[in-house]
Amino acid sequence: MGECRMKAPFMYHGQDHRWVVPSDTSLTVYLVTGSDFQPEALHVRCEPDNEEQLIPMELSQDAGRLTTWQATIPINRDKATTVYCFKAITAENQWWLHGAGLSKRMPGQETLFRFNSEYQPPEWVKHQVFYQIFPDRFANANPRISVTTNEYCLLGEEKPTIAKSWGDSVSEHGKQGACEFFGGDLKGIRDKLNYLQSLGVTTLYLNPVFAAPSNHKYDTTDYLNIDPHLGTNEEFAELVNDLHQRGMKVVLDAVFNHTSLNHPWFDRFHQRDDGQGAWQNPGSPFRDYYQFDGNSENYIGWKGIHTLPKLNFLNPEVRSYFYAGDNSVIRHWLRQPYGIDGWRFDVIHMLGEGEGATNNAHYVRAFRASAKAENPQCYVLGEHFFEATQWLQGDQEDGAMNYYGFAHPVRAFFANLDIAFAPCRIEADEFAGWLMEAMAKIPWSNQLCQLNQLDSHDTMRFLTMVNGDEATLRCALIFLFCWAGVPCLYYGTEVALEGGHDPDNRRCFPWERLDSRQDMVDFIKQLTSLRNQSSALQSGSVQWLYAQGDVIAFARCLDGERIICAINRGTTPKELSIPIWQTGLEQGCFSSLINKEEGIDASGGTLELTLPAKSGEILVQV
Structure with missing residues (x-):
C-alpha cells in the first residue's frame, strides 16, 4: 500500500x-x-x-x-x-x-x-447483526429467582455467593468476580427484545445459561437444564420462540471441554446422596468421564486449573452424551421446543484426547456433523483467541470469534495495543496487510461468517482501551459494520459502557443511560440499519482504495451497489483523493451516512473527500 x-x-x-x-x-x-x-x-x-x-x-x-x-x-x-x-x-x-x-x-x-465446493456455512449468518449478552448483567426482571448472599458456596465451603444491587461496582480482577450476582435473567432479556430489535440487532449470542455455580457459568453442573437463577427450560423455549417470531435468532455457548467440580459426575464436595461421584472414588461409574491418574486424587484440569476438570473424550459415554448420541446435548437444544440457531464452542481448539488437544480436528468435525445432522443451518462458531486458519477451511467451523483477523489488528491500529495490552502501533498499510493476510487464508464464504467484535466478556471494553475516547470508538464501530464478516456488539456498547479486565468488563447494563446517551444509541442504529439493508456490506467483496499513515479507505461492492468506508484515526484533518475508477466508476454521486452532508459528487474517476480528525465516513452511491 x-x-x-x-x-x-x-x-x-x-x-x-x-x-x-x-x-x-x-x-x-x-x-x-x-x-x-x-x-x-x-x-x-x-x-x-x-x-x-x-x-x-x-x-x-x-x-x-x-x-x-x-x-x-x-x-x-x-x-x-x-x-x-x-x-x-x-x-x-x-x-x-x-x-x-x-x-x-x-x-x-x-x-x-x-x-x-463441499462445505458452505449457513446462508443466514452473513446477513446478521449479533449482540452478545452476559445474562447476569443485562436485565433483572424476576428478582424472586435472583441469587442471594450466602445462598451457597461455589467451592464446598469456600467462595460464598454475594448478591449486589444493580449497577454496583464489581470486585477487582482476580478477587470475588465469579461469586458476585446482580440478578440478570432470561425474563430480563425477553422484556428487552423490543429494544434490541429497535437497535437493529438480529441475533443474540448468550454467554452460558446452563446450571452452574458461578455467574459466568463456564463451570457447568447440568447441560440439559437452564440455571434456575436465570429461569426455566420453559422460559428459555418461550424466549427462543419470541425471537423466532420476530425473525431473530439465538446462539448458545457450549462448554464441552471441562465441567464444574460440582457436576454430579465429579462431585468434589460430596453433594450426591449415593456417593457415586468420581472424586475420591476409583469405583465410580463416572471415574472415566475425567482424566484421573490411576486411583490417585490427581486429575487433568483445563490449563492446569483444578476447579475445571477436563473431560475424557476417549470414553464413548462422554462422546455419546455431548455429540454422538441421538439425544446428545448438541442435538437436544437444536430440537423443539427450543430450536436454537447455533452453538459457540468454548475453547474448542483445546478440546481433545488426554491432557492436550490430541485429535482435535476429529472432535470439531464430529461436533459439526452432530449439529448439522439435527439442523443443517446450525451456525458452528469456535472460540479462538489467536489464529484459527486450520479450523476455518470449511469442514470444521463455519466461523470463529475473529480475534486474530479482526480484534487484534483493530486494537493495534486504533488503540495502539496488542492482545496482551502491550504497546503496539501499526500504520494503515500494515493494518490493511494484516487484515488481508488473515482473510486470504480461509474460503470467502467463511470470511463472511467470521464473528467480528471490538470487545467481549474476555477482554477489556474497547472504550476503556482507548481511554474513554469516544471519537476513536466511533471510528472503530464504523469499521466493524463495514468490514467483511458479521458485526457483533457487546452489550452496553450502545450507551458507551466502559470496563477494564474481567470482571470489570461485565458491569451491569446501565439502563438509565438510554436517555442521556441517545446520541450513541442513534449512531449504532445508523450503522445497524445500513448493515441490515446493504447486500454489499453483507456479501460484497472488499477492495482497498487507500491505506497510508492514519487513513484507510476501502469499498464494498456487490452488483450495482457501492459503499465506501473511509476513516482517519489521526489528530489532524486529511484530504483524500479516492480512486473510485478502480471499482469501475468514473463519475457518480454518494450520500454521506455519518456526517449527513449533501451528496458528494465524484468525477474523473476520483472522489475528493476531507476527513476531520478522528472521524469516519460511510459513502453510499445513489
Whole structure:
C-alpha cells in the first residue's frame, strides 16, 4: 500500500458471486486490470491433483480504464478446496495477485484464493447483526429467582455467593468476580427484545445459561437444564420462540471441554446422596468421564486449573452424551421446543484426547456433523483467541470469534495495543496487510461468517482501551459494520459502557443511560440499519482504495451497489483523493451516512473527500 505498491499495476479480483462462478466441475473466475497494463502473458495458476496448471486468461471486456479477463479452472477432485492465484508476465518482471495482495514473486499456499465446493456455512449468518449478552448483567426482571448472599458456596465451603444491587461496582480482577450476582435473567432479556430489535440487532449470542455455580457459568453442573437463577427450560423455549417470531435468532455457548467440580459426575464436595461421584472414588461409574491418574486424587484440569476438570473424550459415554448420541446435548437444544440457531464452542481448539488437544480436528468435525445432522443451518462458531486458519477451511467451523483477523489488528491500529495490552502501533498499510493476510487464508464464504467484535466478556471494553475516547470508538464501530464478516456488539456498547479486565468488563447494563446517551444509541442504529439493508456490506467483496499513515479507505461492492468506508484515526484533518475508477466508476454521486452532508459528487474517476480528525465516513452511491 506504500510507495512500492503504488508503482505496481492495478490488478483486482473479488471473491463474491460476480467474480467466482462455480459449476459442478469448474470455477469461472474474473480479474480486472488497468487498461494501461498490457502483460505479455496472463494466467490463472491452480493445482488440480496438487500439480501446477497455468490456464491462460481471455479478454472479457475492455471499458474505460479497466480491462476484464476471465478463465475457467477445474475444481479439485482430490479435496474439497480449490486454490488459485493470478500470474502476469511483463518484459521486466512478474506480478502475482493472491488473497493477501500483489507481489513480484509466487505466493505461498496459505494466501492463495480458495473455494470450498463441499462445505458452505449457513446462508443466514452473513446477513446478521449479533449482540452478545452476559445474562447476569443485562436485565433483572424476576428478582424472586435472583441469587442471594450466602445462598451457597461455589467451592464446598469456600467462595460464598454475594448478591449486589444493580449497577454496583464489581470486585477487582482476580478477587470475588465469579461469586458476585446482580440478578440478570432470561425474563430480563425477553422484556428487552423490543429494544434490541429497535437497535437493529438480529441475533443474540448468550454467554452460558446452563446450571452452574458461578455467574459466568463456564463451570457447568447440568447441560440439559437452564440455571434456575436465570429461569426455566420453559422460559428459555418461550424466549427462543419470541425471537423466532420476530425473525431473530439465538446462539448458545457450549462448554464441552471441562465441567464444574460440582457436576454430579465429579462431585468434589460430596453433594450426591449415593456417593457415586468420581472424586475420591476409583469405583465410580463416572471415574472415566475425567482424566484421573490411576486411583490417585490427581486429575487433568483445563490449563492446569483444578476447579475445571477436563473431560475424557476417549470414553464413548462422554462422546455419546455431548455429540454422538441421538439425544446428545448438541442435538437436544437444536430440537423443539427450543430450536436454537447455533452453538459457540468454548475453547474448542483445546478440546481433545488426554491432557492436550490430541485429535482435535476429529472432535470439531464430529461436533459439526452432530449439529448439522439435527439442523443443517446450525451456525458452528469456535472460540479462538489467536489464529484459527486450520479450523476455518470449511469442514470444521463455519466461523470463529475473529480475534486474530479482526480484534487484534483493530486494537493495534486504533488503540495502539496488542492482545496482551502491550504497546503496539501499526500504520494503515500494515493494518490493511494484516487484515488481508488473515482473510486470504480461509474460503470467502467463511470470511463472511467470521464473528467480528471490538470487545467481549474476555477482554477489556474497547472504550476503556482507548481511554474513554469516544471519537476513536466511533471510528472503530464504523469499521466493524463495514468490514467483511458479521458485526457483533457487546452489550452496553450502545450507551458507551466502559470496563477494564474481567470482571470489570461485565458491569451491569446501565439502563438509565438510554436517555442521556441517545446520541450513541442513534449512531449504532445508523450503522445497524445500513448493515441490515446493504447486500454489499453483507456479501460484497472488499477492495482497498487507500491505506497510508492514519487513513484507510476501502469499498464494498456487490452488483450495482457501492459503499465506501473511509476513516482517519489521526489528530489532524486529511484530504483524500479516492480512486473510485478502480471499482469501475468514473463519475457518480454518494450520500454521506455519518456526517449527513449533501451528496458528494465524484468525477474523473476520483472522489475528493476531507476527513476531520478522528472521524469516519460511510459513502453510499445513489
